[in-house]
Amino acid sequence: MDVEQLLQRMTLRQKLAQMTQLHPYLFDESKVDELTGPNSDLKLSEDDLYLCGSLLNTFWAETRLNLQQKHMERDPNAIPMLFMQDVIHGHRTIYPIPLGMAATFNPQLLQDCAEMAAKEAAASGIDVCFSPMADLCRDARWGRIAESFGEDPYLNEQMTAATVKGYQAENRTAACVKHYAAYGAAEAGRDYNTVDMSLRTLHEYYLKGYEAAVKAGAKMVMSSFNTLNGIPAAGNRYLMNDVLRNKNSFNGCVVTDYNAVREMIAHGFAENEKECAYHAISCNNDMEMMSSTYLRFGEELVKEGRLSVAQIDECVRRILTLKQELGLFESPNRHTDAKLADELFYCKEHLDICQAAAEESCVLLKNNGILPLQKGGKTIAVVGPFAKSKALIGTWAMAADESQTHTLLDGLQKTSPADRFTFAEGCTMQLGEEDVSGVPLALSAAEQADLIIVALGEAQWDSGEGASRTKLRLSPAQKTLLTQLKKTGKPIVGVIFAGRPLVLTDVIDDFDALLYAWHPGTMGGDAIARLLYGEVCPSGVCPVSFARDEGQFPLYYNHYTTGRPCHGDNDPNAYSSRYKDCSNTPLFPFGYGLSYTQFAVEGFTLSSETMQKGGSITATARVKNVGTVAGKAALQWYVRDRFGSCVRPVLELKGFEKIALAPGEEKSVSFTLTEETLAFYHDDLSLFAEAGDFDLYCGLSSVDTISLPFRLV
Ligand code: GLC
Numbered sequence: 001m002d003v004e005q006l007l008q009r010m011t012l013r014q015k016l017a018q019m020t021q022l023h024p025y026l027f028d029e030s031k032v033d034e035l036t037g038p039n040s041d042l043k044l045s046e047d048d049l050y051l052c053g054s055l056l057n058t059f060w061a062e063t064r065l066n067l068q069q070k071h072m073e074r075d076p077n078a079i080p081m082l083f084m085q086d087v088i089h090g091h092r093t094i095y096p097i098p099l100g101m102a103a104t105f106n107p108q109l110l111q112d113c114a115e116m117a118a119k120e121a122a123a124s125g126i127d128v129c130f131s132p133m134a135d136l137c138r139d140a141r142w143g144r145i146a147e148s149f150g151e152d153p154y155l156n157e158q159m160t161a162a163t164v165k166g167y168q169a170e171n172r173t174a175a176c177v178k179h180y181a182a183y184g185a186a187e188a189g190r191d192y193n194t195v196d197m198s199l200r201t202l203h204e205y206y207l208k209g210y211e212a213a214v215k216a217g218a219k220m221v222m223s224s225f226n227t228l229n230g231i232p233a234a235g236n237r238y239l240m241n242d243v244l245r246n247k248n249s250f251n252g253c254v255v256t257d258y259n260a261v262r263e264m265i266a267h268g269f270a271e272n273e274k275e276c277a278y279h280a281i282s283c284n285n286d287m288e289m290m291s292s293t294y295l296r297f298g299e300e301l302v303k304e305g306r307l308s309v310a311q312i313d314e315c316v317r318r319i320l321t322l323k324q325e326l327g328l329f330e331s332p333n334r335h336t337d338a339k340l341a342d343e344l345f346y347c348k349e350h351l352d353i354c355q356a357a358a359e360e361s362c363v364l365l366k367n368n369g370i371l372p373l374q375k376g377g378k379t380i381a382v383v384g385p386f387a388k389s390k391a392l393i394g395t396w397a398m399a400a401d402e403s404q405t406h407t408l409l410d411g412l413q414k415t416s417p418a419d420r421f422t423f424a425e426g427c428t429m430q431l432g433e434e435d436v437s438g439v440p441l442a443l444s445a446a447e448q449a450d451l452i453i454v455a456l457g458e459a460q461w462d463s464g465e466g467a468s469r470t471k472l473r474l475s476p477a478q479k480t481l482l483t484q485l486k487k488t489g490k491p492i493v494g495v496i497f498a499g500r501p502l503v504l505t506d507v508i509d510d511f512d513a514l515l516y517a518w519h520p521g522t523m524g525g526d527a528i529a530r531l532l533y534g535e536v537c538p539s540g541v542c543p544v545s546f547a548r549d550e551g552q553f554p555l556y557y558n559h560y561t562t563g564r565p566c567h568g569d570n571d572p573n574a575y576s577s578r579y580k581d582c583s584n585t586p587l588f589p590f591g592y593g594l595s596y597t598q599f600a601v602e603g604f605t606l607s608s609e610t611m612q613k614g615g616s617i618t619a620t621a622r623v624k625n626v627g628t629v630a631g632k633a634a635l636q637w638y639v640r641d642r643f644g645s646c647v648r649p650v651l652e653l654k655g656f657e658k659i660a661l662a663p664g665e666e667k668s669v670s671f672t673l674t675e676e677t678l679a680f681y682h683d684d685l686s687l688f689a690e691a692g693d694f695d696l697y698c699g700l701s702s703v704d705t706i707s708l709p710f711r712l713v
Contacts, residue, residue, distance in 0.1 A: 001329035003320045007313055010077055015316045016298040018053035018079065019281075021255060021289045027055075027067055042292045050074040053319055054082035054255075054287060056130075059399050061338035064125025068332055080332035082323055084176065084255070087129035087167075088147055088396035089113070091120040092341075093350040093404075093522055097394040097463075097499055098133060098159070100361035100518030102149040102543035103593070105634040106658045107162035113357050114166025116350050122172040123341035124399070127326055127334060128220055130176050132163035134209030135224075138554040140544065141189025143467025146395050146499030146519070148184055150543030151556040151590065153205050154653045157212035164216040172335060174326060177213035179224030179257060181239055182206040186226060189553060190468045195226045200646065202228070204681040211248055219322060220253045223285055225260050232267045234260050235279035245284055253318045255287040256280060262291040273297060278306055286315040346404050351523055358520040358527030360632070360658075364538035364594040365504075365546075367513040370451070370491055372534025372596055376418030381445040381490075382409050384481065385429035386455035386497045394519025395464025395499055405522050408455050408495065411529030422449060427477035430459040431469075434477040439484055451491040453532070454482060460519050463499025472503040472550055479507065486510045495528055501546040505587055516540075534596055539632035539658070541593035541701065545586035552582060557590035557702045558649040591636050591653070591701040597627025597663065601635070604698050604706050611712045613691070616674040619708070621698050623659050624666035632660045637671045638697035638705060639678065644690055646682055651702055671698075678712060 010018070026042075026049055050071050058064050064083050071081050089095050095113045104110065114131075121129060136156055137148040149159040164175040182202060186193040197206070210221065223240060224233040233239055234256050244250050261280045264270035270279055277293035278301055288294045301307040327334055344350060364371070386392065390405035412421055426442035428435040446452050456478045462469070474482065485492060494511035496502065499519055508514065515538065517528055530536045545555045566578040569585070578584055600623070607618040623633050637655035641648040655671045673696060678689035691712050699705030 001324055003317060003324060006077065006079070006320060007317060010316070012299055012302060012309065012312065014051060014077060015312050016294045017048060017051035018316050018319055019287055019294045020052040020292060021054040021056055021084070021287045022049065022052050023290055024055050024058045024063060024067060043296060044292050048292070048295055052081070053079070054084060056084045056289060057086060057398070058083050058125060059085065061123065061125045061336045061341050064336055065333055072332060079320070080323060080328040082127050082328065083125055084128040084130060085121060085126040086131070086396055086398060087117050087121045087126065088131045088133070089394065090117045090354065090397065090400065090521065091124060091126070092345040092399050092401065093120060093354055094393040094397045094400045095354040095357040095521045096361040097146045097519045098149055099146050099499065099543060100520060101357060102155060102159055103363050103518065103540040104357065104360040105155070105541055105656050106360055107158045109357055109360060110159055111162040111166040112353055114163045115169045116353050118167045118169065118172040120341060120344045120350070122335035123337045123344055125333065125336040126173060127328070128174045128176050129167050130178060130222060131167070132160040132175065132177055132213060133179065134160040134177050134213055135179055135182070135184030136206050136209060137184035137544070138556040139189035140472055140500040140547065141468055141470060141550065141553055142184060142186055143191060143464050143469065143499065144184065145544065146463045149209070151545065152543070152558065152653050153208040155543060156209035160209045160213040161216035164213050164218045168217060168219070171326065174219035174322065175213065176220035176222050176255065177210050177218045178222035180210055180221050180233060180244065181224060182228055183224040183226050191466050192225050195228050196230070199685060200681050200683060203685060207243070214248050214250050218252065219325065220255060221250060222255050222257055223260065225257050225263060227267060232264045232269050234285050235264050235269055235283055237283055240283035240285065251318065253286045253322045254284060256285045256289050258289050259291045261285070261288050261293055274300065277301060281307055281311060281315065284315065286318050346522070354521050355523035355527050358524050359531060359536045361518055361520060361540050362528060362531055362538055363516040363540035363542055365514045365516050365588055366508065366511055367594055370493060370512045371532060373416070373532050375416045375533060378450040379420045379422065379448060380412070381422050381424065381449035381452045382412060382455070383424050383426050383442045383445060383452055383485065384455035385425055385427060385478070386457055386495070387425065388423055389429065391429070391460050392497060392519055392524040393521055394460050400522070406525035408525045408528055411525035411527070412453070414526065415529040415533050415535065426481040431462045431475050434475060436477045436480050439481050442481060443484055443488065446485055446488045446490055449490060451493065452485055453493045453495065454485060455495045455497065456482065457497035458499055458502060460499065463519065470550060472500065472547070474502065474507060482507055482510050493532065501542070501544045503547055503550060505548045508587065534629065537596045537629055537631035538593065539595060539634065541591050541634045542588055543590070545590050546588035548587045549582045551579070555586060558652050560647045561650055589701055589703045591634070592703065593634065593701070595631045597625055597629045597631040599631070599633040599661070599700060600624045600626045601698055601700065601706065604708060606696065606708050606710055609710050611673070611675060611710060613713065614675055616672050617710060618670055618672045619696055619698065620668060620670045622666050622668050623661065625661035625663050628663050630660070630662045632658050633700060634658055635669060636699055636701065638702065639673070640695040640697065641678065642693045642695070644680065644692070646680065648680070651697065675712065
C-alpha cells in the first residue's frame with residue numbers, strides 16, 4: 001500500500017474519520033439508542049460510524065471479524081480499522097498487576113508475560129495494547145499505582161521497556177505507552193487531579209519511563225487526562241510537540257485518553273468542542289478516543305485556516321503507516337483466530353508463566369521463623385475474605401474469566417494434602433461492606449486449628465482507576481477479624497492482597513509472618529501456597545515504600561536531604577525536617593524483601609576510585625547464599641552524588657540483578673557505571689554529570705547496603 005497515494009485519494013472528512021476511535025457498543029444494534037442515548041452528544045451518523053479508523057475494547061476475535069467486515073464493505077478507501085484493547089497484565093490468562101511485576105525486579109520475566117499476553121490478544125483480534133503504563137507514582141492514595149511500576153525512575157524504565165518488547169515481539173501487537181505525561185503525580189493522590197511540577201522534576205523523574213518505552217520501539221503513546229503545569233496534556237504543546245515529537249523524535253501514533261479531548265472544556269481550557277479539536281490536533285494527537293470533535297469541527301477549522309490539510313495529513317499519515325507496519329492492508333484481520341485464541345486461553349504454558357510471575361512478585365515482609373510451613377499433620381484454619389475468593393486478578397483484567405482463578409484454599413490443599421484445612425470467610429472484603437457476622441465461625445475454626453492463615457487486603461475493585469483513597473488501612477471489618485484472631489493466641493500467617501502498599505502499622509504486630517501478594521492473577525492461589533510451604537523461596541522486593549501513615553505521602557526513597565535532615569527517630573533536634581507524630585521512615589523501604597535463605601554480599605571493589613570524563617568504572621562483588629535453601633537475591637546498585645548545582649537524592653537506583661543461588665553457591669557480579677549514568681537535569685534542562693564526589697552502594701535493599709567512594713574528575 002502506498003500511503004501517500006492513499007492520502008491523495010482520501011477526502012478531508014474521510015481523513016478526520018480515520019482519526020476517530022470509537023467504542024464497539026456504538027455498533028451494537030441492540031444499543032442503537034447509544035447514538036441517540038447517552039452518546040447522542042457524539043452526534044455521529046451511521047456512515048460516520050463505519051468510516052472511523054479504529055475501535056477500542058472489542059475483546060474477542062468474532063467481534064473484530066464482524067465489525068471489520070461491515071466496515072470494509074462500507075469504506076470507499078477500504079482502509080482496515082485498527083483494534084486496541086486494555087491488555088494491562090494479561091488478556092484472558094492474567095499475571096500479577098504491574099506493581100506486583102515491578103516487585104519481581106525481573107524485566108525478562110515481565111517481557112515473557114507480556115509476550116504471552118500478546119499471543120492471546122493477537123489471536124483475539126487485538127492490534128494494539130493500551131500498555132505499559134509508565135506513570136511514576138510516589139503516592140499510594142492514587143488507585144492506579146496498581147498499574148504502575150512504582151516510585152523509582154530506573155525500575156520504571158526497565159519494566160516499561162520490557163513490556164514493549166514483549167508486546168511487540170514478532171509484530172503480534174503494538175504497545176501504547178501511557179498516560180503521557182506524569183498522570184501518576186496527581187495532587188493528593190486523587191485521580192484526574194492537577195499535576196504541577198518543575199520542568200526539571202518532570203524530566204529527571206517522570207518522563208523517563210515513557211522515554212524508555214519510546215526507545216524500546218513503542219509504536220503508540222496515549223496522552224493523559226491531567227493538566228501539566230496548568231495545561232491539559234492533550235492540548236499541551238510543550239509536552240506533545242516540543243518534548244515528545246521533537247526532543248524524543250517520536251513519530252508514531254498518539255491516541256488521546258477516553259473523551260479527554262472534550263474534557264478540555266471541563267478543565268476550563270477550551271470553550272467548546274471546536275476549540276478542543278483545534279488544540280488536540282495542533283498537539284498531534286492523531287486519534288481522538290470516544291469523542292467526535294475532529295469529525296464534527298475539523299473541516300470548519302481547515303476552512304477557517306486555523307488548521308491546515310498538511311497538519312491533518314501528518315496525523316493520518318502516522319495512522320496509515322502504523323496500519324501498514326502492522327500488515328493490515330495485506331491482511332485486514334492479521335493474526336485474528338478464534339480457535340487459536342481458545343486454545344491459548346488458560347493453556348498450561350500460559351498458566352505456568354503466570355504462576356512463575358506470581359511466585360516472584362510476592363514480597364515476604366515479616367517472618368519470625370514460622371515460614372516455610374512444614375507439610376502434614378496439622379489443622380490449619382484458612383480464614384478471611386480472600387481465602388476462598390477468586391477475585392485475585394486485580395484491576396484492568398476485563399477479559400479474564402474470574403472463575404478460572406486458583407484460590408488460596410485450592411492452592412494450599414493441592415500443595416499440602418497431608419494437612420487438614422478448614423475455611424471461614426470471617427468478614428466481607430470490600431470497603432464499606434463492614435459485615436463481621438462471620439467472625440464467630442472464624443474464631444471457632446481458629447480455636448480448633450494448630451495455626452491460622454488469614455487472607456486479607458484490598459478488594460480489586462477498590463483499586464485502579466477512580467479508586468483513590470485517603471485511608472489505606474485494612475477495612476474495619478477485616479481489622480476486627482484480625483484482632484479477634486490474635487486473641488486466640490494461635491500463630492498467624494498473614495497473606496495480604498492489594499493493588500497498593502497498604503498502611504500496615506496498626507496490624508503488623510498481629511502477624512507471625514506476612515506475605516504481600518498484591519493482586520497476583522489467575523495462578524495466585526497456587527503460587528502463594530508454594531511460597532508458604534517453601535516449594536519456592538520468596539524473592540519479591542518492594543517497588544514502593546510502605547508508609548507508616550497516610551500523612552507521609554508523597555513518600556519515596558530517592559528524596560533530597562533538606563538543609564535540616566532528621567538523623568533518625570532519636571535525633572534530639574526538634575528543628576529538623578520531621579513529624580511530631582510519625583517517623584520519617586517507611587514501615588518497609590524500597591527494595592526490601594525477606595527470603596527463606598540468607599545472602600551475603602562480599603568482596604565489593606571498584607576498578608578505580610576515579611572516573612575520568614567520558615569514562616566508566618566497574619564495581620564487582622560476590623553474592624553468596626549462606627543459608628540452607630535455594631533462593632533468588634535482588635541485588636541492587638545505588639549511587640549517591642554528594643554535591644550538585646541542583647541538590648541530589650540521598651540515593652538513586654542505577655542497576656539491579658536477580659540472582660538464583662543454591663545453598664552455599666556464590667556468584668560474582670559486576671556493574672559498570674558510566675558518566676552518562678551520573679548525568680542529571682539542571683535548572684536549564686541541560687543534562688550532564690558534574691565532577692565531584694560520589695558513593696556507589698551495593699546491597700539487598702535501599703537500606704541494607706555497603707558503599708565505596710569514587711570521584712568523577
Ligand atoms: C481509561 C484509562 C486508560 C484506558 C482507556 C481505554 O479511562 O484512563 O488507561 O486505556 O480509558 O479504556
